[in-house]
Amino acid sequence: MITHLRHVDLAVTDYAAQLDFYTGTWGLKAEHSDSGITFLAAEGSPEQYVVRLRQAADKRIDLIAFGVASTADADALASRLAADGVRLVTEPGKLQTPGGGYGFRFFDNEGRTVEISADVAVRRHRAIEEGESVPVRLSHVVINSADPEGTRRFYEKHLGFALSDTLTHPRMGDMMWFLRVNAWHHSLAIARCPHPSLHHASFELRGLDEYMRGTGRVLRAGVEKIWGPGRHLAGNNTFSYFLDPSGNTMEYTTELELIDQDTWHPHLYDFSDPAVSDQWGTANAMNEFVAKRSFNDPDRGLFVAPPV
Structure with a gap:
């Protein structure tokens, strides 16, 4: 639904x-x-x-x-x-x-x-112009989970999410699951982590030029870059990851893959292959430091409803 x-x-x-x-x-x-x-x-x-x-x-x-x-x-x-x-x-x-x-x-x-x-009212919005490096939309959210297999089952069973792709590692096993609710490759992904928390939120930009302009603007502002720029294999989207002032990871992306849901078959990608994490080879290497930065702080709001 x-x-x-x-x-x-x-x-x-x-x-x-x-x-x-x-x-x-x-x-x-x-x-x-x-x-x-x-x-x-x-x-x-x-x-x-x-x-x-x-x-x-x-x-x-x-x-x-x-x-x-x-x-x-x-x-x-x-x-x-x-x-x-x-x-x-x-x-x-x-x-x-x-x-x-x-x-x-x-x-x-x-x-x-x-x-x-x-039935939420539609906001008056506009077409983003060529060269304008502001987000077009919220692309996807990735959550850290201490029980990723159980979390995947929950969203598939109760909410109808479908698996698009999985990242695996020869030593650590399956590490990340990409889930979709429409033709976008993923709207939600689940990452294995010692504790539940936000892994990152991702924002779609108009195109490659706007994505690179946005990445450069944030770099010039002195914001800490964690990883990127590059292009993932799962989802085929670009990525530049930054830390916001609270230590939450935020991503600029573009060109997230649109798939034919009737014919799509999920892939199992070996994350130890550098081309899986970054097809271009332009991003800094994915290592333990980069991974731990996206573990984030343990979420303090589990089973506690927000007041608003």
Whole structure:
């Protein structure tokens, strides 16, 4: 029933610094603000917002939000989840966030809050111009999981996600699973990690030139680059990973693969092959340092519903 990824909501301890980073450096637009909370839109996206920042005492993922086609689908999905023993955070009803709509929230298997919504008003957006290096949309979210096999089963069984590809390693086994809900190669991915946390959120730019311009702008701003620029094999998308002021990994990308879901067969890619992580060979080598930077801090919000 899920149609697409809507937004990722982050609680941060350094709200002012984060807001300055996302609006002044990353290229998002603050559309709605209140005391200690801001809803950030991507100029090219019809979604009301793609990131929500909230001032908090603990750093956490507040929630990850996905869309469904109708209120009937939201009701049906909520009923099915409840019948399967999934713990609902809120019952289906009117949403009080920008754009309104109808939806509900629940905890996934590791305690992340997930929101499902329908009938959210479309934001007035615009076509991103040639050379304009601001995000078009939120491309995908990658989560760290201490039980990645269980997390994959949860999203496939309860939410209908489908596997696109898997990264594996000769010594460490399967390491990352790419899951889709539409023709985009992935909207969600799951990485093996010692603890649940945000691995990264990825933002689509208009094209290769805009992606490189954006990468250069963020570098010139002095933001710490973790990895890139390069092009992955799984998803065939470009990547430049940076750390935001809270230590969350954020990615600029473009040209994420669109697949024929009727004929697609998942690949098992050997991550020890450098061409799997970076087809171009332009990025710094993937090593233990790079991997650990994306482990992030343990999420402090598991099985605790966000206050907003």
